[in-house]
Amino acid sequence: MAQASGQTVPFLILKEGTKRTLGKEAYDVNIAAAKVLSEVLKTSLGPRGLDKMLVDSLGDVTITGDGATILKEMEINHPAAKMLVEVAKAQDSEVGDGTTTVVVLAGELLKKAEELLLQNVHPTTIIDGYRKALEFVIKEMDEMAIKLGEKDYETLKKVIMTSMYSKAISEYKERLADLALQACLQVAEQVNGETRINIDYIKLEKRKGKSLDETELIKGLVIDKEVVHPGMPKLVRNAKIAVLNAPLEIEKPEISSKISITSPEQMKSFLDEETKILAKMVDKLASVGANVLICQKGIDDTAQFLLKKKNILAVRRVKESDMEKIARATGARIITDIEDIKPEDLGFAELVEERKVGEEKMLFIEGCKNPKAVTILIRGGSELIVDEAERALKDALHVCKNALEKRKLFPGGGAIEASLALKVRDFAKGLPSKEQLAAMKFAEALEVIPSILAETAGMDPIDSIVKLRAMHSEGKYYYGINVLDGSIEDMAKLGILDPANVKLQAIRAATEAAIMILRIDDIISAAPSKPEKGKREGGEETPPPGEF
Helix, strand or coil: CEEECCEEECCCCCCCCCEEEECHHHHHHHHHHHHHHHHHHHCCCCCCCCCEEEECCCCCEEEECCHHHHHHHCCCCCHHHHHHHHHHHHHHHHHCCCHHHHHHHHHHHHHHHHHHHHCCCCHHHHHHHHHHHHHHHHHHHHHHCEECCCCCHHHHHHHHHHHHCCCCCHHHHHHHHHHHHHHHHHHCEEECCEEECCHHHEEEEEEEECCHHHCEEECCEEECCCCCCCCCCCEEEEEEEEEECCCECCCCCCCCCCCCCCCHHHHHHHHHHHHHHHHHHHHHHHHCCCCEEEECCCECHHHHHHHHHCCCEEECCCCHHHHHHHHHHHCCCEECCHHHCCHHHCEEEEEEEEEEECCEEEEEEECCCCCCCEEEEEEECCHHHHHHHHHHHHHHHHHHHHHHHHCEEEECCCHHHHHHHHHHHHHHCCCCHHHHHHHHHHHHHHCHHHHHHHHHCCCCHHHHHHHHHHHHHCCCCCEEEECCCCEEEEHHHHCCEEEHHHHHHHHHHHHHHHHHHHCCCEEEECCCCCCCCCECCCCCECCCCCCC
């Protein structure tokens, strides 16, 4: 407001139509959105979690219990809910698992914060309490971790299987876990005494047909390409592979140019010269011993014919990412100029073969000596099954990578959350009064994970939490919810284990997301833009649909 001539004159600083929500109403709106998103996902948590059917605007159906996929397919508009989706995406890209846990835990932390807001506890005090509780939890988790042995592959396999209990294809978890473990061990490298795994070098190629049991690990590459010329060999043993990032064709000049031809002899001479250039390129390939050519660019018809005469198998237009994987798998060097190729630049594979998989032809490069890039060929009875198997394998590969690199594990089944809740309650007693309330609520929020696991398993959640608290107070820190037979058991003995950094990242990300939303006390929404009305010829407005 402004004063003028003794009168109060109103003035606007925001654009007309802008909506503003502040104070308690802003907290209520944001927390409500986070709670709704959390409620959607919580029934899909754990091995007994249920699936969601997602139908997009085109009518395509996705059936999954994978949190990352559910959030990706849902069309979310509320800004606070979008923030949680972004946090979940960061969790997925960082550690590849725990997306459902992040959203459920963040929603519960905000629900508990709402209870304190109703008691007139200031948001800043709640934030301070949550931050102190989080710092304490991070220290405790480091001390509570179970160490994974150097070559304890049995335990490692159990860790991978734990990540697949909640998937629709869980009956095949042992087979898929074994493939994921073999793939990770194959591409693992030692850097300064530490294990490093880049799962980008594990290619997941899916084709419907056959059964999930026939999913296989190819120690080499499978690419979605077929041999360029029907006269070329379809199978090459003891393959010497040239990987070329250049076209095998006559390149056009960069500037516009014309050639005047006045006789048929000149035309023939011109075409013969082109053929000579291509023949020289093909002869160079043959001279270094190459019998397979993988080309990222084009191969023209004349070059195809010349390669066929030299009995060289060739494929073209191969993706750059596949080129890099082929080079790593076969030991080849990617060549950018065919004149520079040497025998030592060639890769090796025992077998290169074009095969029909389902309804399409694919090129298999197998039997590489020590491939640092591999392929898992996923088979399944339908598109939905192979899609779900791909999602399960992605999670499994991330879990295996995390466990092998960090070598720290936590018991699953909500055991670590129940144990941390007990410790946070003791820690909270030493905090100032109102921060103590916030830390206590933090402990209650952690218990939502075992509570949901019990609920989805058909157990009484309150009774289960009471029993779990009693066991943890006796020092039985590895006890959690065994959802498969509805009991409370030692998760470490059952082999239900999670990588430490997945849990740590989930709790940290959920707390930071809750704090970020609690710091918002004012929402200023711009007015929606109005589409311009269409105009007919002559300047007349186009009538609305259904009106003339």
